Amino acid sequence: MSFIGVLGGMGPAATVDFMAKLVALTPACCDQDHLPVVVVTLPRVPDRSAAILGRGQDPLPALKEGIALLNRADVGLVVIPCSTSHHWYDELSAASHAPILHIARAAVSRVPRGERALILATRGALASGFFQRELAAWETPFDIPSPDDEQVLVDDCIRLIKSGQPEPAGACLERVLVKARTRGARTAILGCTELPLAAVYAERHSLGLIDCTLELARCAVEYALQRGWNCA
Known part of the structure; x- marks a missing residue:
């Protein structure tokens, strides 16, 4: 039997959201129809965005420790429901025995080709x-948010989700979406896995929202079902 390996904890709520979407997307009538998953939750991985911006400790050794745990579990696929950690995608892929899905590729594949998209993500991911x-x-x-206006709201949104305050986070995200719609955006990529948790509490204002967590889960389910991992 092969397993999906989840390298999570960055943050914990985003990992739970990923798992909920993975389960919801799996066609199943009973427990035994679901996909086997090994989840490693490592909330103490140093801040990924701060490291990219030169303001914090390198998280790569801790990320590799998580990959090593999944290697020992002999998983057949790795997913990381933390967008910013994909800055180290090549290094993590080299350390992993199993292929790693790329969250940005999963999300971008759902953007209507040729339609201008606004990228909402951490400052580290954007850098x-x-x-x-x-x-x-x-x-x-x-487009990317203006660093001294919209990005401040995105930063606040992510921080509020991580501190367990989804409704104020939703208010921050909605202000970003209003600004985006005003300047003519039609699609926004929720390119941080905290942002979909805030979107529950935000009005879309006719924008198409691409949920990177949902698209990562969709790709993981498709990969596993194609290989029959839901069969005993």
């Missing part, structure tokens, strides 16, 4: 540029 590279490869134009 890394992996969402921008995937959108460029998808031949899709993109």
Whole structure:
């Protein structure tokens, strides 16, 4: 039997959200129809965004420790429901015995090709540029939030989710979406796994929202079902 391996805890609520979406997307009539999953939750991994911006401890050794745990569990696929950690995707892939799905590729594949997308993510993820590279490869134009206005609201939204305050986080996200709609955006990528938790409490204002957690879960389910991992 093969397992999906989840390297989570960054943050814990985002990992729980990923697992809920993985279960909801799996076609099942009973317990035995569901996919086997090994979850490693490592909330003490140093802040990924701070490290990319040169303001914090390198999280790569801790991330590799998580990959080593999943290697020992002999998982057949790895997913990481933390977008910013994909800055180290190549290094983690080299350390992993199993393939690792890329969260930005999963999310970008759902953006209507050629439709301008607004990337909502951590400052570290935006500085890394992996969402921008995937959108460029998808031949899709993109915008990023203004650093001293919209991005401040995105930062606050993420911080509030991590501190267990989803409704105020939703209010921050809604202010970002209003600004985005005003300047003509039609699609926004929720490119941090905390943001979908805030979106529950935000009005979309006619924007199409791409939930990176949902798309990562969708890709994981498709990968596992194609290989029959839901069969005893």
